[in-house]
Amino acid sequence: xxxxxxxxxxxxxxxxxxxxxxxxxxxxxxxxxxxxxxxxxxxxxxxxxxxxxxxxxxxxxxxxxxxxxxxxxxxxxxxxxxxxxxxxxxxxxxxxxxxxxxxxxxxxxxxxxxxxxxxxxxxxxxxxxxxxxxxxxxxxxxxxxxxxxxxxxxxxxxxxxxxxxxxxxxxxxxxxxxxxxxxxxxxxxxxxxxxxxxxxxxxxxxxxxxxxxxxxxxxxxxxxxxxxxxxxxxxxxxxxxxxxxxxxxxxxxxxxxxxxxxxxxxxxxxxxxxxxxxxxxxxxxxxxxxxxxxxxxxxxxxxxxxxxxxxxxxxxxxxxxxxxxxxxxxxxxxxxxxxxxxxx
Amino acid sequence: xxxxxxxxxxxxxxxxxxxxxxxxxxxxxxxxxxxxxxxxxxxxxxxxxxxxxxxxxxxxxxxxxxxxxxxxxxxxxxxxxxxxxxxxxxxxxxxxxxxxxxxxxxxxxxxxxxxxxxxxxxxxxxxxxxxxxxxxxxxxxxxxxxxxxxxxxx
Numbered sequence: 001x002x003x004x005x006x007x008x009x010x011x012x013x014x015x016x017x018x019x020x021x022x023x024x025x026x027x028x029x030x031x032x033x034x035x036x037x038x039x040x041x042x043x044x045x046x047x048x049x050x051x052x053x054x055x056x057x058x059x060x061x062x063x064x065x066x067x068x069x070x071x072x073x074x075x076x077x078x079x080x081x082x083x084x085x086x087x088x089x090x091x092x093x094x095x096x097x098x099x100x101x102x103x104x105x106x107x108x109x110x111x112x113x114x115x116x117x118x119x120x121x122x123x124x125x126x127x128x129x130x131x132x133x134x135x136x137x138x139x140x141x142x143x144x145x146x147x148x149x150x151x152x153x154x155x156x157x158x159x160x161x162x163x164x165x166x167x168x169x170x171x172x173x174x175x176x177x178x179x180x181x182x183x184x185x186x187x188x189x190x191x192x193x194x195x196x197x198x199x200x201x202x203x204x205x206x207x208x209x210x211x212x213x214x215x216x217x218x219x220x221x222x223x224x225x226x227x228x229x230x231x232x233x234x235x236x237x238x239x240x241x242x243x244x245x246x247x248x249x250x251x252x253x254x255x256x257x258x259x260x261x262x263x264x265x266x267x268x269x270x271x272x273x274x275x276x277x278x279x280x281x282x283x284x285x286x287x288x289x290x291x292x293x294x295x296x297x298x299x300x301x302x303x304x305x306x307x308x309x310x311x312x313x314x315x316x317x318x319x320x321x322x323x324x325x326x327x328x329x330x331x332x333x334x335x336x337x338x339x340x341x342x343x344x
Numbered sequence: 345x346x347x348x349x350x351x352x353x354x355x356x357x358x359x360x361x362x363x364x365x366x367x368x369x370x371x372x373x374x375x376x377x378x379x380x381x382x383x384x385x386x387x388x389x390x391x392x393x394x395x396x397x398x399x400x401x402x403x404x405x406x407x408x409x410x411x412x413x414x415x416x417x418x419x420x421x422x423x424x425x426x427x428x429x430x431x432x433x434x435x436x437x438x439x440x441x442x443x444x445x446x447x448x449x450x451x452x453x454x455x456x457x458x459x460x461x462x463x464x465x466x467x468x469x470x471x472x473x474x475x476x477x478x479x480x481x482x483x484x485x486x487x488x489x490x491x492x493x494x495x496x497x498x
Contacts, residue, residue: 217453225455225493262408270415273454273494277411284446306450313449332446334460335438337428340445343463344427 008143011191015116016063018187019088022114023058026086032112033081036074037088038067044156045138046124049074061088064273065122065164066141070292072096072246080256087111091177092119092290095326096246098182099288102326105249117191119143119164120172125300130162165203170304171291173203176322186188210312213305232272234299237263241293241303247283254278280306285314285332289324365419367394370409372488374432375467376424382471390475390483394422401425404438407447410461414494420460420485427465429459433471437465456493459477459484 005029022301023035039060046068052058071093078085087093094113100106122141133139140151141327142158148167149158165173172178178198180186188194196246216224242248242255255263255278264271279293280303289311293303311323317340318331370376377398383390399405403424413421423444431437444463452458461480466474485491 132482161346221452221455221457223455224453228454262412268496270494270496274408274411274415277450277454278408281407281447284450309453310446313446317445332439332442335435335442337438339438339441341428341441341470342445342448343441 007193008197011188011194012064012119012143014191015188015309016061016307019063019114019116019328020058020061022185022187023052023061023086023088024055024187026112026216027055027058031084032086032090033083034078035061035086035088035114036078037072038063038071044124045136045140046122051078063088063116065119065143065168068121068295070096070246070290071246072100072290073170073292075100075106075111075243076249076251081110084110084112087113089113089115089180089183091175091180092118092171092288092292094180094183095177095288095324096290096292098326099246099286100249102328102330103247103249103286113180113183113185115180115186117186117188117194118172118175118178118180119194119197120168120175120178122164122167123295124199126167126169127162131166144266151189155202168203169291169295170209171289171294174206174209174289175202176206177325178202181325210308213308213312216305217309228273228276229269231301232269232276235272235276235301236299237266237272237275240296240298241301242279244296245283245287246277246288246290246292257286274301276306279303280310285312285323285330286326287311287324289325351442354401359489362436363486363490364391365393365482365490366417367422367481367485368413368418369394369396369422369424369478370402370405371396371400372425372432372437373398373400373465375426375430376402376474378468379424379466379470379474382468383474384471386471388471388475390478393482393485394478401431401433401436402440403431403433405440405444407443407450410447410451411494414456414460414491415496416494417498419488419491420462420481421492422461422481423463424466424474424477427467430467454494457488459488468478 026032035052038052040062041048045066047062047066049069050060071087097111101108101112141148146160147163148161150161151158263275287307291304297303312318314323314331320331371380380396384478405423410421425437425440428437451461
């Protein structure tokens with residue numbers, strides 16, 4: 001391992017140690033009653049959410065690109081119980097928590113955000129393709145000198161794999177909050193390699209990602225409809241995109257209501273359009289671009305193409321510079337008397 | 345493939361002779377509904393394609409209403425409200441303007457032809473504008489033929 005990137009793996013281990021130590025401190029002092037973070041999975045290589053209530057369990061906490069879920073949504077159940085909850089927060093987790101606070105779902109004083117520098121999250125679909133994995137095959141990885149180093153089941157040691165940027169989730173490629181904003185504390189500031197990686201410019205700009213949306217928008221109406229019809233046909237309406245979303249946080253959801261009944265037979269295409277239309281437009285102006293909806297989708301639908309289109313239009317129509325960052329009043333909750341006028 | 349079958353399920357594949365579109369117009373009570381009323385009392389001719397749904401304010405209209413109208417057989421949808429500055433509730437139409445600036449682009453993005461979904465400011469004194477919009481819209485939607493997208497089977 002070379003000095004620079006070899007350090008990243010080491011620094012991640014140091015960061016994990018710092019996280020565990022901090023969790024022990026907060027739990028044993030009684031400052032918080034729960035720490036939400038990630039832990040090693042029972043199967044597969046993606047780290048899963050961890051709910052640590054006792055300091056001796058803090059040793060389970062892990063950090064790194066294998067950490068999958070955006071944790072903010074869990075606060076809907078866990079915050080507001082009379083004691084504080086700490087969240088091990090990457091930039092997207094922090095944005096999601098601020099989203100919930102801005103939407104008055106949870107109170108700021110009920111949460112303690114422990115910020116971390118982040119390298120991004122590995123998208124298992126991309127990793128599977130880049131490393132030529134069999135469906136369902138899992139792989140251990142570490143961050144080596146020339147990118148990821150992989151160890152398949154049965155392998156002795158690690159061998160060179162793809163670059164990290166080749167296998168990061170789409171939303172991580174454009175992320176501008178890998179050094180999280182608005183946290184109560186920030187760990188890992190002394191870890192120069194990680195901080196440098198977290199404050200470097202994103203792999204690509206939001207505008208480059210939105211160009212894919214623009215390409216789709218430039219096709220004919222029939223082509224666009226066919227594109228979305230093919231996508232939505234695969235939707236099994238599991239509601240994971242709604243349930244995982246930090247912006248989609250109504251305790252009583254209009255999609256669950258019987259009167260009026262917005263959704264009917266699950267697999268009919270008109271209903272699928274209605275579902276995805278409602279899901280996307282109801283978080284318009286409040287989406288934090290964490291990509292959790294797309295991550296949790298079992299049909300791997302490009303749900304961020306819906307959110308991105310809305311974000312792109314909000315930026316261009318209303319001059320909102322970073323539409324994914326929660327504001328006191330959201331773009332659709334206010335107006336200017338000189339907004340663009342197309343309806344005269 | 346299933347997708348294409350679906351596209352034609354809710355409406356005839358070939359436009360029948362003499363076919364007329366169904367247009368759903370969401371009109372705010374204070375301006376556009378009064379405008380439609382004025383068009384009637386002034387005996388202005390406009391095509392009998394429109395079905396008006398009266399709502400308290402254009403700010404009451406959720407974009408999902410538009411999709412629901414298409415689902416249930418509309419060939420075109422109009423959202424009409426008071427001119428900016430004239431809202432009975434002062435600001436409802438300003439919120440609606442932001443919402444439908446986005447929604448129009450989004451509905452278009454999902455593949456519905458932009459000619460099928462209109463938003464217009466029509467005041468209570470603009471009976472002739474209401475009639476004019478209905479004529480223009482009927483013409484545009486007739487040219488497209490029956491809407492098959494997101495439409496439920498009958």
